[in-house]
Amino acid sequence: MRAAYELVTSSGAEGVTMRGLADRVGMSTTALYQHFESKLDVLAEVRILGYEALNESLDEAFTVSDPRRAMLDACLRYVRFARDNPFLYDLLFESDVQRYDELTGEPESEVGRHRFEMGQKLAQKFAAFIEGRDPTIFFGQWWCFCHGLASLTIAGQLRSTHAVMPVHDVDAFIKDASRAFVDGLLARA
């Protein structure tokens, strides 16, 4: 599994072949097929590992006590994760294969339970900001923005030659845009 994860991270889902994987882990292809039915099977597992890595990183950010800082840090980590692992991020969010909850059978699975606990903690942490709003919409806005920023960044859409919004310094842009967005989201009506 680790080997597959690394292969996806370095060369994308297309770069994963059962033979290449078998070579990496020092197995015969036949032996590998005894553990995984197909490449899709392997990729499904890689996705779970990927989501876990992303969630772990976000959870850590959300432990910061100042809600504004926590939300900003989490967004920056989200984008950092995508930039560090563009192929993996692509596999998680831009591909046609199954979704996380289908893979993990939420909320029954261990991972699922943990995520739900996290959700409850977040609702408490941001209760003062959510008051009078729908929490799904509140966190949904955050997700849309951070995912959109991550996705446009790794697709190379933020660049100095853009016709309308030239971005000369991607790092500064990500920071500024995230801060302004979080400020807007947490501002009280």
Place this chain on the structure above:
Amino acid sequence: MRNDADLRTRTIQAAYELVATLGAEGLTMRTLAREVGVSTTALYQHFASKLDVLHEVRTLGSKDIIERLEQAFASGDACEGMLAANRAYISFARDNPRIFTLVFGTMLHHWDEKVVGSHHPAGQRLVRFAAEMEAKFGHLYGPDFLGFFARWWCFIHGLASLVVGAHLRPGHPIVPVHDLEAFIEGVSQAYVRQVCR
């Protein structure tokens, strides 16, 4: 010569439809040639490679989405216009998920200069659209207009991408979406309310 230009246009149109149904990976020069009724060799006289064809498809796609945004945004005041533009962005993505992926995805990486450079038709359209937005939102976001525009793009693009990727589901632990249409509308209205405050 006229026939050549005609063949080129027809080919790009056929490629657009093939990408719309099969995705960029599914497009082959052979299928495309068969679709247009020419030999593969003849096709290669017009397009150096599949990548070349994909760039043209991408240009068509970007023109389409920008046109929709312009049209939507023209209706009503700034805030109503943005709400309408949000709906246009989402419906473009849902109508053509595979074209959407080609236009904004990582596949061709760096959106080629020839697509969005301001000298290009799609680029010019985009410049015009941004100018209209600036005319309506300039009084609120004057000096930071580009930041404002970019943040809006991130938000609406993220929403569209999560919608077409089918990530918005009832089982999600933090953002459980039971009614997709209500979520799209709700999140989009909440965003507009914030920027219009």
